[in-house]
Structures are given as C-alpha cells and as structure tokens.
C-alpha cells in the first residue's frame with residue numbers, strides 16, 4: 001500500500017470542504033431530521049467532511065450514541081441522502097467525483113500499486129472511490145474526504161467490498177505508511193530454474209497490519225501473475241552484473257544531463273522516491289528487488 005497523503009491531497013481536502021459544506025447544510029433532507037441530529041451535523045460539519053480517519057470513526061460512533069430513538073438506524077436512510085455519494089458521483093454541473101479525482105491526481109491504485117486510477121474525462125474513465133469505512137455502517141461518512149480512497153475496481157469491488165476495517169488492524173492510505181515495514185523478495189521455483197516466485201522477505205518480522213493488508217488484497221498472489229517484472233531485473237543483473245546503472249550513465253547517457261534519480265526512472269520505469277510511488281506501477285516491488293540484487 002502506498003501512502004497518498006501529499007501536498008495535492010491537502011489542497012484537494014480544502015477544496016472538498018469549501019465545495020460541499022453549504023451543499024450538505026442546505027440539503028432538503030436535513031429538515032426531516034430531529035433537531036438534535038441537525039445540530040450534530042451543523043456542529044461537526046467541518047470534521048465530518050475533512051476530519052482525519054481516527055476522528056471520522058469517532059464521529060460515526062457519536063452519531064449513533066446520541067440517537068434518542070430506540071431504533072438507532074432510524075435516520076440512516078435520510079443521513080445517506082444528505083451525504084449522498086451517488087449524487088456526488090452523478091453530479092455533472094457542480095463539484096463532483098471527477099473534480100475530486102483530478103484534484104487528488106493519484107495515477108495508480110494505492111492499495112495494489114498495479115492498476116491505473118487516472119481520470120480521463122473524455123471517455124468517462126474514472127477510478128473507483130473506496131469508502132474505507134463502508135456506507136452501510138458509517139452513513140455519516142459518505143462524503144468524508146479521508147473516507148474516499150481512489151482505488152482500482154479490483155481492489156474496491158473484489159477484495160475490499162463493504163468490509164469494515166478497523167484502523168488498529170488495517171493500514172489506511174492517508175494515515176499509514178507501511179512501505180518500510182516489509183520487503184518484497186523472490187525465490188526460484190523448485191521445479192523450474194526459469195520461474196521465480198515473488199514472496200515477502202521473512203528476515204524481518206512482518207507487522208500484523210501489513211500481513212492483514214496483504215491477505216485482504218491478495219497482493220502476493222496478484223503480483224506473482226506479474227513475476228516477469230522481477231525476471232527482467234534478474235536478467236539485467238546477469239547480463240550487466242550490478243553495474244547496469246553505471247554503464248548506462250557512462251555510455252548511453254554520457255554527456256547528457258541526467259540525474260541519478262532520472263537515470264533510475266529511465267532504466268527501470270519507476271520513480272526512486274517513495275513519495276512518487278503512486279505514479280508508476282510496481283514501484284516498491286522493483287525497488288526492493290533491485291536493492292536485493294545490489295543494483296542500486
């Protein structure tokens with residue numbers, strides 16, 4: 001999982017609040033709520049729309065805690081209409097899902113770092129937005145910025161679905177950075193010398209949050225369908241030894257102004273800095289393997 005809490009996200013969050021604040025407060029559905037719930041929304045609107053993930057979880061708990069009705073879910077349907085993700089995604093005239101997608105500008109799914117999440121307005125190609133806290137159990141968080149994770153359809157609709165993930169047990173793409181908590185590695189398949197398997201490096205203990213995340217999104221299984229990415233790096237190592245970048249720098253790019261980080265990107269198709277990992281697929285995988293092969 002790639003952490004996506006960057007400068008663009010901070011700007012996108014402010015725009016999100018400014019654009020949606022009054023819209024929510026002026027929603028026609030708000031009038032059908034009892035006054036204590038109207039006041040709850042008015043008092044907490046900024047936190048509901050832009051509170052951090054931990055605050056969001058607490059807000060939803062408080063929403064249920066203050067219910068005066070015996071049926072604590074009595075107003076959920078109305079709340080979902082007020083914080084309507086469906087309307088937000090269908091809206092064409094005002095601030096909508098397309099705008100949010102452009103503002104956060106994440107190119108690859110933060111969960112898998114494999115599938116594209118770019119927004120191509122011309123063909124209505126846009127990423128899914130995963131509700132980290134599912135709308136079914138967290139109705140008040142339908143439009144919360146940190147509850148809308150740009151993601152690919154596979155991660156959102158096949159693996160994550162409407163599972164409730166507790167922040168204590170699962171990493172959140174805006175909150176956690178787990179990149180240094182594990183390393184990808186590889187091993188040769190026992191049956192064939194030409195086939196390699198991608199595995200997790202067992203030298204360092206893998207934190208629970210990482211293993212739960214890997215399990216939920218089937219990262220190792222899916223990455224193994226792309227084991228040729230690793231195979232190519234091993235081939236490069238065999239052909240050029242670990243001097244591949246030095247040879248490129250001294251020969252192919254000799255005399256050209258190419259920095260070490262640019263050279264890395266040109267040679268391997270991924271960015272060197274983890275802050276840029278969401279711009280290209282398999283960034284962490286490739287960097288870990290290149291380090292293991294002593295090529296960087």
Ligand SMILES: [Zn+2]
Pocket residue numbers: 109110111112113114115151152153154155156
């Ligand atoms: Zn994905």
